[in-house]
Amino acid sequence: MKFVCMNCEAFMLFQKVEKPGEGTLGVEFLCPTCNARFSMVTNPGETQMVQALGVKIGGRTTASEPFELTRGTLKDGAECPVPGMTSAAPVTSAMASSGEGGGTCPFSSMVASMGPEASAQASPSASLEWSAEALDRLEKIPEFVRPTVRAEVEEHARKAGESFVTQAMLDRYKNTSGEMGWTADARQRLENIPFFIRPMAKKEIERLTRERGRTEVTVEMMDQAKTAFAKFMGG
Amino acid sequence: MTPSNDLKTILTRLQFPDDAQVLRQIVDQTLQVKIRMGRIKRKILVMSGKGGVGKSMSTVNLALAFARRGERVGVLDVDLNGPCVPKMLGIPGRRFEMTPDGAVPPEGPLGIRVASMDFFLRDHAPVRWNGSMELSPVWLGMLEMNVIREFLADIAWGDLDLLLADLPPGAAADKPPAIAGFLPELDGAVIVTTPSEVTTDVVRKSIVYARDVGIPVIGVLENMSGYHCPQCGHESDLFEGDVEALSADLDVPLLGKIPFDRGLSRSCDTGTPILDSTQPIAKRFDEIAQRIVDSLNFKRIMAERL
Numbered sequence A: 001m002k003f004v005c006m007n008c009e010a011f012m013l014f015q016k017v018e019k020p021g022e023g024t025l026g027v028e029f030l031c032p033t034c035n036a037r038f039s040m041v042t043n044p045g046e047t048q049m050v051q052a053l054g055v056k057i058g059g060r061t062t063a064s065e066p067f068e069l070t071r072g073t074l075k076d077g078a079e080c081p082v083p084g085m086t087s088a089a090p091v092t093s094a095m096a097s098s099g100e101g102g103g104t105c106p107f108s109s110m111v112a113s114m115g116p117e118a119s120a121q122a123s124p125s126a127s128l129e130w131s132a133e134a135l136d137r138l139e140k141i142p143e144f145v146r147p148t149v150r151a152e153v154e155e156h157a158r159k160a161g162e163s164f165v166t167q168a169m170l171d172r173y174k175n176t177s178g179e180m181g182w183t184a185d186a187r188q189r190l191e192n193i194p195f196f197i198r199p200m201a202k203k204e205i206e207r208l209t210r211e212r213g214r215t216e217v218t219v220e221m222m223d224q225a226k227t228a229f230a231k232f233m234g235g
Numbered sequence B: 001m002t003p004s005n006d007l008k009t010i011l012t013r014l015q016f017p018d019d020a021q022v023l024r025q026i027v028d029q030t031l032q033v034k035i036r037m038g039r040i041k042r043k044i045l046v047m048s049g050k051g052g053v054g055k056s057m058s059t060v061n062l063a064l065a066f067a068r069r070g071e072r073v074g075v076l077d078v079d080l081n082g083p084c085v086p087k088m089l090g091i092p093g094r095r096f097e098m099t100p101d102g103a104v105p106p107e108g109p110l111g112i113r114v115a116s117m118d119f120f121l122r123d124h125a126p127v128r129w130n131g132s133m134e135l136s137p138v139w140l141g142m143l144e145m146n147v148i149r150e151f152l153a154d155i156a157w158g159d160l161d162l163l164l165a166d167l168p169p170g171a172a173a174d175k176p177p178a179i180a181g182f183l184p185e186l187d188g189a190v191i192v193t194t195p196s197e198v199t200t201d202v203v204r205k206s207i208v209y210a211r212d213v214g215i216p217v218i219g220v221l222e223n224m225s226g227y228h229c230p231q232c233g234h235e236s237d238l239f240e241g242d243v244e245a246l247s248a249d250l251d252v253p254l255l256g257k258i259p260f261d262r263g264l265s266r267s268c269d270t271g272t273p274i275l276d277s278t279q280p281i282a283k284r285f286d287e288i289a290q291r292i293v294d295s296l297n298f299k300r301i302m303a304e305r306l
Helices: A044-052 A068-073 A106-114 A131-141 A143-161 A169-175 A183-191 A195-212 A219-232 B006-011 B024-039 B057-069 B136-154 B174-182 B198-210 B243-249 B263-272 B281-294 B296-306
Strands: A015-019 A024-030 A037-041 B040-047 B072-076 B098-099 B102-104 B113-116 B161-168 B188-193 B217-228 B254-261
Touching: A015 B024, A024 A044, A024 A106, A024 B113, A044 A068, A044 A131, A044 B136, A068 B136, A106 A183, A131 A143, A131 B102, A143 A169, A143 B198, A169 B113, A183 A195, A183 B006, A195 A219, A195 B217, A195 B281, A195 B296, A219 B296, B024 B174, B040 B174, B057 B161, B057 B188, B057 B281, B072 B296, B098 B243, B136 B174, B188 B198, B188 B281, B198 B217, B217 B243, B217 B281, B243 B254, B254 B263, B281 B296
Parallel strands: B040 B161, B040 B188, B072 B113, B072 B161, B188 B217, B217 B254
Antiparallel strands: A015 A024, A024 A037, B098 B102
């Protein structure tokens, strides 16, 4: 959270945190241009919300201890002494500023949304628009597989450069996901794969076969699949 | 001052200063998780959409199976409000050893390292949190997510071959995506179910949900697949559902079936886990552990055996 001095067009700078009363925080800010000061006072609920993040407003003056939040918030918990705790946990702020990490951390979106570049860019996995007829057909598919089918159809549509799913597109999807033939030799080779992951193997090989524009899995396709997996493994 | 300028225009000209250092601390927290988890080769969730299907029992016995293979195993009991992994492993009421390098987890049988909320609780005490927001679901959700973050960031696991995380029940609960969010390199989830039709209906949703939030599903473990008679050893069905159909429908490997076994149940209740790999039930978990490894090595198997 930041405050902007609208007169000076400047972010106000954090100064200090006070505890003006039980369960409340006063966070003081200063405008670096006109020196105007003001304090934001939180109510107990807001104070607890901030504490639940496990952060100290204004930064840490001492190193964090293991399970600081858990032990500090747990009611009537067992004693868990911290003998000789003097040094910090290994994370440094230098690493923090390196831009590493983040991943898909639940905070990432919040962090990103606080940055100045935050804009309403659509995610690449955002849902596409569907025609009413296509949606109607999707609704007829059993509920438990609907999300999977929806995702696959949209993936097909994106690959085809489409942004709107129509009935024709559903037909194309249906044709490409239909039953595929297997030669006896190829089926025999599939037996080399442990039985419980054989269905996964079958699906992967059929996907590869479709990508090659073929309608039957042959020994040649098995060789290509084997080579593709070997390449993936760095072989 | 330019009176016509609105906030949106002003913000485009300003550099965001993190002088309250909130963002930096949040990034530090995330990095701390990354550093800890970087020393663990494989991370697997054990989850289900349904309660009472045997997630904790499966987690514990899978941990034992992997430990019997000579792997260094850790178990993270993410069921904050109903932790039972320590009791099943015979180490209830133990405490973390707090050190400057983090909280050292107690060790159970076969050297399995365990982290659980149980280690913070007094005997039979429920989990209660301090503060006026104690009963606010929004606050509780946020707090629990950060408690889980501390479990991932603050435990000095050391080097592990495998970390198994036992999740609380719930198909659409916030825990699976929270954990997956903290662990982008998560290997996947083992989904526990029983053959009951009611259960498989719910578990089906949780498999779809797991995939939707980006958690790879390693396979399904069918628990209580039948009743194992302690007198004659005969196995009969307890339920009439069909986990094999579920597995085929959703294209998920069926990792194995565990019958309801009074000996196994007693071992969990009394905290005397079955360690002997010649026991039939231990053999089943050993087979499931091997299948989990094979599922994770799917691409290698395809490259080598096809």
